[in-house]
Amino acid sequence: MSDAGATVGRHDLVVAEADARLDLFVATALDISRTAAATLIATGCVLVEGRAERASYRTVSGERVQVDIVPPTARPVVAESIALVIAYEDDDVLVVDKAAGMVVHPAPGNWSGTLVNALKGRGGALSNLGGDEREGIVHRLDKETSGLLLVAKTDRAHRALGAAMAKREIVRRYAALCWGHLESDRQTIDKPIARDPRDRKRMAIVTTGRAARTDFVRLARFDVVDLLRAHLHTGRTHQIRVHLSSVGHPVVGDDTYGGGGGRRLITMPPKRHFLHAAWLRFRHPASGLPVELRSRLPLELVTALASAAGADGTSTGTDPLEYFGFFADDES
Numbered sequence: 001m002s003d004a005g006a007t008v009g010r011h012d013l014v015v016a017e018a019d020a021r022l023d024l025f026v027a028t029a030l031d032i033s034r035t036a037a038a039t040l041i042a043t044g045c046v047l048v049e050g051r052a053e054r055a056s057y058r059t060v061s062g063e064r065v066q067v068d069i070v071p072p073t074a075r076p077v078v079a080e081s082i083a084l085v086i087a088y089e090d091d092d093v094l095v096v097d098k099a100a101g102m103v104v105h106p107a108p109g110n111w112s113g114t115l116v117n118a119l120k121g122r123g124g125a126l127s128n129l130g131g132d133e134r135e136g137i138v139h140r141l142d143k144e145t146s147g148l149l150l151v152a153k154t155d156r157a158h159r160a161l162g163a164a165m166a167k168r169e170i171v172r173r174y175a176a177l178c179w180g181h182l183e184s185d186r187q188t189i190d191k192p193i194a195r196d197p198r199d200r201k202r203m204a205i206v207t208t209g210r211a212a213r214t215d216f217v218r219l220a221r222f223d224v225v226d227l228l229r230a231h232l233h234t235g236r237t238h239q240i241r242v243h244l245s246s247v248g249h250p251v252v253g254d255d256t257y258g259g260g261g262g263r264r265l266i267t268m269p270p271k272r273h274f275l276h277a278a279w280l281r282f283r284h285p286a287s288g289l290p291v292e293l294r295s296r297l298p299l300e301l302v303t304a305l306a307s308a309a310g311a312d313g314t315s316t317g318t319d320p321l322e323y324f325g326f327f328a329d330d331e332s
Helices: 022-030 034-042 115-122 155-166 239-246 299-312
Strands: 009-014 046-048 064-069 086-089 093-098 146-152 171-179 186-190 193-196 199-205 213-221 225-232 275-283 290-294
Touching (some): 022 046, 022 064, 034 046, 034 199, 086 290, 093 115, 146 155, 155 275, 171 299, 193 239, 199 239, 213 239, 225 239
Antiparallel strands (some): 009 064, 086 093, 093 146, 171 225, 171 275, 213 225
């Protein structure tokens, strides 16, 4: 079991609403995917009033459902020789400029080729607070999101950076291109996020979800898209993508949340969305000194932005993010 929200041990559940499929009931109650719930049922880890039932079983109000989640079988993470772009490194931390298409940590379906595999392949110390599969990882980026990602090399650094992240002292700003136009040049979206109860592979705005806030600044308005700077105040899964989709302006190229159409209008490649972690600021966990790092837009996003901008595009040789004021030092 690798789904977030599914803790190891016994879970005693009571059916509140009748006529729900057993797999859907378990998935919703434990905040796991429906596939994971079906696997638990098929392997005998779910009992309804002490008896085994199929995933399609229709529950009855008041029934007691027992779910036993056992610890996952350990699977060693293999060190692999994979080239990485390192934006910063010292004895305590390193910052990777992650390429789009790379998964951050191993999980079912992606046991190799991940950032953690690559970090192990480099050798050297990494914090093990997150376990072997998340060794050194302080925060993550989605597979098709590129840019700056912070890694701890010691447990002490990991604790300090984790505490700073919780206190919102680490500044992470993303460049995003969204379809359509926001209501104003500055917009804050403060909506809770949780797994989509209708599709456990997605996230959604859910009233009972975890608090999530993103500040958006429009840097440029083109014919069919806006160029935005997004400032994360929280770090929920898919946060920027879900928030923009919730107001009808999904990230360009985002197949999951409604922004995948119209790629040809701005020459976006397949399986890529326009979201780049371009600016990272934090205090060094050992020295306390400020560290500021910037990442240029990858070539495919530069091309897409130039296509979207048309006559309003950047001058030759100019960093597009600099040109549009992305790194202006204000509060958002």
